[in-house]
Amino acid sequence: AQSVTQLDSHVSVSEGTPVLLRCNYSSSYSPSLFWYVQHPNKGLQLLLKYTSAATLVKGINGFEAEFKKSETSFHLTKPSAHMSDAAEYFCVIPSEDSNYQLIWGAGTKLIIKP
Amino acid sequence: DGGITQSPKYLFRKEGQNVTLSCEQNLNHDAMYWYRQDPGQGLRLIYYSQIVNDFQKGDIAEGYSVSREKKESFPLTVTSAQKNPTAFYLCASSPNWAPGTQYFGPGTRLLVL
Numbered sequence: 001a002q003s004v005t006q007l008d009s010h011v012s013v014s015e016g017t018p019v020l021l022r023c024n025y026s027s028s029y030s031p032s033l034f035w036y037v038q039h040p041n042k043g044l045q046l047l048l049k050y051t052s053a054a055t056l057v058k059g060i061n062g063f064e065a066e067f068k069k070s071e072t073s074f075h076l077t078k079p080s081a082h083m084s085d086a087a088e089y090f091c092v093i094p095s096e097d098s099n100y101q102l103i104w105g106a107g108t109k110l111i112i113k114p
Numbered sequence: 115d116g117g118i119t120q121s122p123k124y125l126f127r128k129e130g131q132n133v134t135l136s137c138e139q140n141l142n143h144d145a146m147y148w149y150r151q152d153p154g155q156g157l158r159l160i161y162y163s164q165i166v167n168d169f170q171k172g173d174i175a176e177g178y179s180v181s182r183e184k185k186e187s188f189p190l191t192v193t194s195a196q197k198n199p200t201a202f203y204l205c206a207s208s209p210n211w212a213p214g215t216q217y218f219g220p221g222t223r224l225l226v227l
Contacts, residue, residue: 009154034215043218046216101162102214
């Protein structure tokens with residue numbers, strides 16, 4: 001069965017330091033992969049997506065993610081955290097049954113310390 | 115400005131009452147979705163619609179109903195059969211050629227009195 005595992009429910013970093021949010025997936029094929037971000041009490045916004053082109057994907061707000069097929073991972077990184085990055089981040093893959101049905105990780109809450 | 119609007123922002127439901135959440139989009143997207151979000155969990159799909167006058171159940175459709183009479187609109191009714199409706203409800207839309215690229219509304223928080 002397909003699944004998405006976000007390895008940390010909370011990540012806390014100081015402003016100006018690097019960010020790493022980890023995501024592993026399980027699927028019978030190499031799917032598209034997405035990261036979405038949700039700021040407090042708001043809707044979600046697509047941060048970046050991997051669709052079998054370059055394995056290093058750049059997104060909005062300085063975030064990037066690297067697809068590693070051998071590790072079935074799609075970790076999200078940013079070189080230098082900003083206070084405005086405080087949000088919840090979700091790793092997502094499409095279902096094998098239908099591209100319209102997405103499988104969502106449980107989310108990682110990113111906390112930025114001043 | 116193109117986008118998705120949801121109303122109301124907060125909704126209160128009494129026991130035995132049906133309530134309807136509104137979702138409207140002006141992005142000209144064919145596909146629309148309803149999700150439920152509970153604390154500490156990822157989003158769970160309630161219903162989705164790929165085209166007008168057609169919709170499919172998601173993972174947790176029991177106790178909910180939808181209609182898709184217009185491309186722009188996809189209202190969700192939370193019926194009295196839904197025993198635990200307190201949650202944050204999110205509506206989204208996408209073009210059919212990129213269903214994983216979804217655009218979300220600001221959400222409706224439903225609370226039970």
